[in-house]
Amino acid sequence: MTYDVIIFGAGAAGLMCACEAGKRGRSVLVLEHNVSVGEKIRISGGGRCNFTNISVGPENFISQNEHFCTSALARYTPEDFIRLVEHHGIMYNERKLGQLFCDGSSAQIVSMLLEECRSAHVEIRTGIEADTIKKKENFFVTTGGQILTSKFLVLASGGLSIPKIGATNFGHRIARQFGLSIVEPRPGLVPLCFSGTLGSLCSELSGISIEAEVRCGKMKFRENLLFTHRGMSGPAILQISSCRKEGEEIHINLRPDIDWMDVLTINRTEKKLLSTVLEQYLPGRFVELWIQNLGETKPMNRYSLPELQHIAGALANWTVIPIGTEGFGKAEVTVGGIDTNELSSKTMEAKKISGLYCIGEVVDVTGWLGGYNFQWAWSSGWVAGQFV
Ligand SMILES: Cc1cc2nc3c(=O)[nH]c(=O)nc-3n(C[C@H](O)[C@H](O)[C@H](O)COP(=O)(O)OP(=O)(O)OC[C@H]3O[C@@H](n4cnc5c(N)ncnc54)[C@H](O)[C@@H]3O)c2cc1C
Structure with missing residues (x-):
């Protein structure tokens, strides 16, 4: 089957990218290896998802290139995400240091993203592992004997923290396969x-x-x-x-x-x-x-x-x-990841591999505690969604 865009990972960044690309009329397929989507969103913020922070800037992020995130954060801001949350009638509250949490449950954020994806005609398949990924002019993904092709491929498979809810090194592995360098990953926000x-x-x-x-x-x-x-x-x-x-x-x-x-x-x-x-x-x-x-x-x-x-x-x-x-088993995030030097900060596309995009935590951009990691996922996902 042929799609305009195949996205690996139905987490925060992947779902945001999917609905944005879908709204632009792209045919989008999201492949998620877990049986359910958005598991990290669900467990985040003690079940209430600290979905952003009222004040977000590059100074709240750790990366070998501290300016890389500036453009995406400026183009899709906390206010943009808050507008989306309000549009879906999700009630929220501000806690210390500008952190915004759902009044109800993190599951509301997952439902909101799924609703956005549904109305943008995004197809989401869960419980799917890719066997191989190759690129000629287009990308070829083999999974369970099926061949899927797309013009654009997006790595949104997250970092290495909390393997028991599905974190894998898939994104880093595929990036390496395409010759992109990786900043050595290590656990962050960890005891x-x-x-x-x-x-x-x-x-x-x-x-x-x-x-x-x-x-x-x-x-x-x-x-x-x-x-x-x-x-x-x-x-x-x-x-x-x-x-x-x-x-x-x-x-x-x-x-x-x-x-x-x-x-x-x-x-x-x-x-x-x-x-x-x-x-x-x-x-x-x-x-x-x-x-x-x-x-x-x-x-x-x-x-x-x-x-x-x-x-x-x-x-x-x-x-x-x-x-x-305490290692990746207890870490909230991964510091390091796909080297930002490999990517365009305007589009998130790999400089060496046209059509390959990397977004969210798989990239070497790590936020402080306080809603910054989700804002990076929303901003980078949104930006890529405008170009794929
Ligand atoms: C306990 C905990 C609490 C947190 N709380 C907050 C918070 O309140 N606020 C905040 O800003 N940040 C929080 N974070 C961090 C935040 O969850 C992440 O930074 C954010 O989810 C990253 O988004 P992402 O889309 O890049 O990756 P993820 O949300 O991790 O999504 C990646 C997706 O890719 C899938 N995947 C992995 N491998 C494959 C594969 N081989 N094939 C297909 N799919 C694959 C995963 O199953 C997952 O669904 C928390 C993290 C943890 C662990």
């Missing part, structure tokens, strides 16, 4: 693991969260840090995990709203214990274990000034080195 004394401390504090500013290199995020059985998670850690390269240290400022030297100085002549002072600002269990690591807790008036400076410094700049991450 970090620690070993030794710090690992035990985290495990004992599992479930406790503290507001922190977490820094790695030039990047810093101020949000909650959550201790887990294997290390640290929470929004601040997830954010920094995407920016951090292996072996790099992380600096944690616990309660950045507090000047620890001021707090300790004010209490310097008191007989109360250091732990009693710190417990006014930090969870008791954390203080107990953290002080054990530091030495002992003494009455405040028995600390010298250099000792207090050391304690204040340790609270404001707790330096840690993770031994690794």
Whole structure:
């Protein structure tokens, strides 16, 4: 069978591209290897899909080429997607840091995209794996003994995170087959693991969260840090995990709203214990274990000034080195992917292979936590949908 466009992956980017191309009168086939479509949308945002952010710019993305996403984000903006959501009568709310979530369920976003695809006469086949893909003038896809041909082929098969709901390296593999280079993929928005004394401390504090500013290199995020059985998670850690390269240290400022030297100085002549002072600002269990690591807790008036400076410094700049991450099984996104140097930022078409388009998370563009990854999927999908 012959189509104008074959799209691999019925996720956020693939469905957006499909309905846009369909609206332009293209015959579009979407091939999805899962039995259902939009699985990641369904589980996103704790079931409520943080579908965009009111403020989105290239600074919210990680990529070897930080400007690559600029054009697509400017051409299909959060306002455009919000208009679509409103057109479908989906109620939503704004949470912290401009994050927009469905009031109801993420399934509403999947239904909306399917409805758009239906009205654009897009054909979607699920439970389908491609056996081979070849290109002469057109693309030839073989699947289960059938040959499908198309003028345009779109890789929208996502990243490597959460293989148990269908993530595969298909997009990277096919891109490589066509000679496109790949920026080494690694897990992003992922909990970090620690070993030794710090690992035990985290495990004992599992479930406790503290507001922190977490820094790695030039990047810093101020949000909650959550201790887990294997290390640290929470929004601040997830954010920094995407920016951090292996072996790099992380600096944690616990309660950045507090000047620890001021707090300790004010209490310097008191007989109360250091732990009693710190417990006014930090969870008791954390203080107990953290002080054990530091030495002992003494009455405040028995600390010298250099000792207090050391304690204040340790609270404001707790330096840690993770031994690794919880991997793709727990990562929300993949950092890396198809090298943006291979693609036109205006169209998402591969520069070397005419008719081949790459969109969404399969590309080396990774958003921060907060709705940015979906906005990239919508924007890149929409852009490609105007050209295929
Ligand atoms: C738990 C979790 C929560 C998240 N929450 C949010 C959130 O609230 N906000 C946000 O912005 N981002 C969130 N994300 C990230 C977001 O889901 C992704 O960045 C986004 O879905 C990427 O869109 P995509 O279309 O590129 O890929 P996907 O949505 O992953 O779609 C790719 C599709 O391709 C299919 N596929 C894979 N291999 C093949 C193959 N060989 N053949 C055919 N089809 C194939 C997959 O099954 C899938 O349906 C979350 C991610 C996770 C894991």
